[in-house]
Amino acid sequence: MVSIRGPVGSLAHDDARTAVSELYSRHWAGLVRLAVLVVNDWPAAEDAVQEAFTDLYRHWPLRDNDKALGWLRTTVVNRCRSVLRRRRTAQLYTPPHEEPHDSAESTAVLGEDRLQVRRALQALPARSREVLVLRYYLDLPFDEIAQILGISPSTARATASRGLTALTQKLEEVR
Template identity: 45%
Template structure:
């Protein structure tokens, strides 16, 4: 999706220089301050990378959640912003990779008939072929040219060397004979 990229305001306001609290080990307070001061700039960064405001917000929120969960593993709390930026860039790359894969991935499995349906289809086909073989030659020719070769009445008349009216008669009689044979099949 491309369109106007608007960024929602962060719910908490704080100055960009409030890094003293970030150095504390209180993850909730530190992440809240970082969120308040850096959310908008991180969303702008992500939006430039993924070109979608909604996805950009998700990327940034996921980065904040991951940082909050791993707060104790941060070696230096003053590098939390660097961690967030790198996390946003990596998550944006991941989104773009997934988009590329989805673009070329199959959209689902094609409908495959069941073994029973295939078996019934084979039986029906063989019944039609058997019924066709029992028809008089002219009726069989007219039906095959009409329904298998998909020729028009005029083309069939030319191929068989008969009039279009005769083609219609042979086709109608052939269909009636097929119908009676196939009704017994059902």
């Protein structure tokens, strides 16, 4: 593979590669030990050091190339801090609560029970059905049910009582 580069790009690229390679061979092990002491995890430490060297290569030349080792140490420590922040965030995360899933058999039985209740409810007179749905499905107080249906609260109570009795009888017939 032939690469065509101008003299300036080639020199800068070669200088960066040479300088970073030399720093890498001399200081990689020490920087990894530094990172291990901070994050207490060898693979994460190696990643932090590798990313620091990659950043150094991208930023080469530095304003003062003699301070490259200090720049690397600072970058490694900052990368280690980021690793620790991500860990802390992961530890604090609480996944949303999931209800336990019912078995297929219990879901089928529950579905059948609900179907029986709906059929029995449909067999009731309209006023009884309305009162029971408003009371036990929407959990409304009798005063509000009375207002919605245009009846007195005592009529709503009596209708609910009679409706529950009729619903219970219809469900007992089915079972």
